[in-house]
Amino acid sequence: MISKNMYVKALLFISFIAGSACSSTDKVQQQQVRLEPKQDLLAMADSNFQDAAAQYKVMMERLPQDQFPKTYHEERDKLETSGSDWWCSGFYPGTLLYLYEETKDEALYEGALRMMQVLEKEQFNTSTHDLGFMMYCSFGNLNRLRPKPAYEQILLNSAKSLSTRFDPKVGCIRSWNSSPNDFIVIIDNMMNLELLFWATRTTGDSSFYNIAVTHANTTMENHFRPDFSTYHVINYNPATGAVQEKKTAQGYADESAWARGQAWGFYGYTLMFRETKDSIYLDQAREIADFMLNHPNLPEDKIPYWDFNAPDIPDALRDASAAAIIASALLELSTYVETEEASSYFSAAETILQHLSADTYKAAPGTNGGFILKHGVGHHPAGTEIDVPLTYADYYFIEALQRYKNYKRK
Numbered sequence: 455m456i457s458k459n460m461y462v463k464a465l466l467f468i469s470f471i472a473g474s475a476c477s478s479t480d481k482v483q484q485q486q487v488r489l490e491p492k493q494d495l496l497a498m499a500d501s502n503f504q505d506a507a508a509q510y511k512v513m514m515e516r517l518p519q520d521q522f523p524k525t526y527h528e529e530r531d532k533l534e535t536s537g538s539d540w541w542c543s544g545f546y547p548g549t550l551l552y553l554y555e556e557t558k559d560e561a562l563y564e565g566a567l568r569m570m571q572v573l574e575k576e577q578f579n580t581s582t583h584d585l586g587f588m589m590y591c592s593f594g595n596l597n598r599l600r601p602k603p604a605y606e607q608i609l610l611n612s613a614k615s616l617s618t619r620f621d622p623k624v625g626c627i628r629s630w631n632s633s634p635n636d637f638i639v640i641i642d643n644m645m646n647l648e649l650l651f652w653a654t655r656t657t658g659d660s661s662f663y664n665i666a667v668t669h670a671n672t673t674m675e676n677h678f679r680p681d682f683s684t685y686h687v688i689n690y691n692p693a694t695g696a697v698q699e700k701k702t703a704q705g706y707a708d709e710s711a712w713a714r715g716q717a718w719g720f721y722g723y724t725l726m727f728r729e730t731k732d733s734i735y736l737d738q739a740r741e742i743a744d745f746m747l748n749h750p751n752l753p754e755d756k757i758p759y760w761d762f763n764a765p766d767i768p769d770a771l772r773d774a775s776a777a778a779i780i781a782s783a784l785l786e787l788s789t790y791v792e793t794e795e796a797s798s799y800f801s802a803a804e805t806i807l808q809h810l811s812a813d814t815y816k817a818a819p820g821t822n823g824g825f826i827l828k829h830g831v832g833h834h835p836a837g838t839e840i841d842v843p844l845t846y847a848d849y850y851f852i853e854a855l856q857r858y859k860n861y862k863r864k
């Protein structure tokens with residue numbers, strides 16, 4: 455039988471244990487309140503910048519004149535390239551500019567400028583929705599670093615070209631050109647809105663802002679499932695604006711969660727909050743983050759499989775590009791929320807960056823065609839760019855490392 459004394463002692467012991475547990479939790483929270491980059495990870499970021507700059511010089515040497523890097527085929531030692539009209543053309547000069555910013559190596563800056571002379575003509579391209587990627591990742595960064603009216607004009611013309619694809623009946627910017635009975639919008643398109651916000655900030659013309667907000671609202675209404683995963687493709691009826699199809703192009707299945715699509719949506723709504731300060735976008739970004747971070751198929755290292763519902767998990771390929779985009783957006787989101795939540799986003803970003811910086815994902819010097827990261831998945835269903843380096847994986851990896859290095863709570 456338990457005596458009263460023993461009972462009291464037991465209670466005291468339990469409260470002592472609970473007290474210790476509380477005080478250690480308090481300590482953790484006190485550490486979290488500071489939410490500062492860690493010294494060893496800052497050193498890791500710095501050595502990544504140096505290594506990446508050396509890699510991009512390898513790539514610079516290998517690139518045919520006026521061609522932009524797409525990917526690299528190790529088995530044939532072949533760099534695959536594109537012209538300036540490919541959706542990825544802004545990432546290479548953009549990465550060179552980030553690396554110039556971090557290393558002050560003028561050769562990187564000059565290399566970026568050379569490519570942007572080739573890219574410049576795309577400011578008048580009205581046949582793509584990817585102008586945000588192409589022009590803001592390149593000229594947006596250039597104008598941020600060394601502002602010039604000529605760069606502003608290029609960005610403004612690009613914003614005007616992008617705006618021609620907006621249809622008020624649908625409430626969206628058209629993504630891919632298609633048959634006249636279809637109006638295709640992909641989640642990736644959220645990333646192009648940053649250029650429009652820049653245009654309104656710079657000119658005072660609110661039409662760009664209004665297009666961006668309308669596009670984001672329509673997308674929020676139609677692209678997302680109740681669990682905040684996103685469809686890749688919505689096909690609207692151009693005559694009525696009604697949704698006529700919800701499907702995938704680059705994911706495993708219409709109802710699956712293609713990893714990069716989740717990443718684009720997440721980054722997109724995080725930037726929507728930055729630009730508008732409207733909490734509906736903050737909530738959307740948090741829900742998307744929580745969908746990904748709490749997903750049972752997200753591996754411990756937080757580098758997602760190319761699709762959260764890939765049928766061959768745990769043997770499915772990972773997508774380093776999705777991981778890099780997610781890490782960059784997690785760091786930004788963590789500056790907008792309260793400490794405890796911020797700390798979970800911040801440490802998830804740290805986990806991703808640490809794993810991308812290790813040998814499994816980061817290329818050895820002089821290898822990988824000069825790309826920084828390995829193991830991206832471009833278009834699995836089409837059988838292209840599978841388990842390869844990708845120019846946007848590098849761009850968002852370097853951006854995330856820079857965000858980490860400059861991290862400040864707002």
Ligand code: GLY
Binds near residue numbers: 642
């Ligand atoms: N469609 C752009 C991407 O592959 O993410």
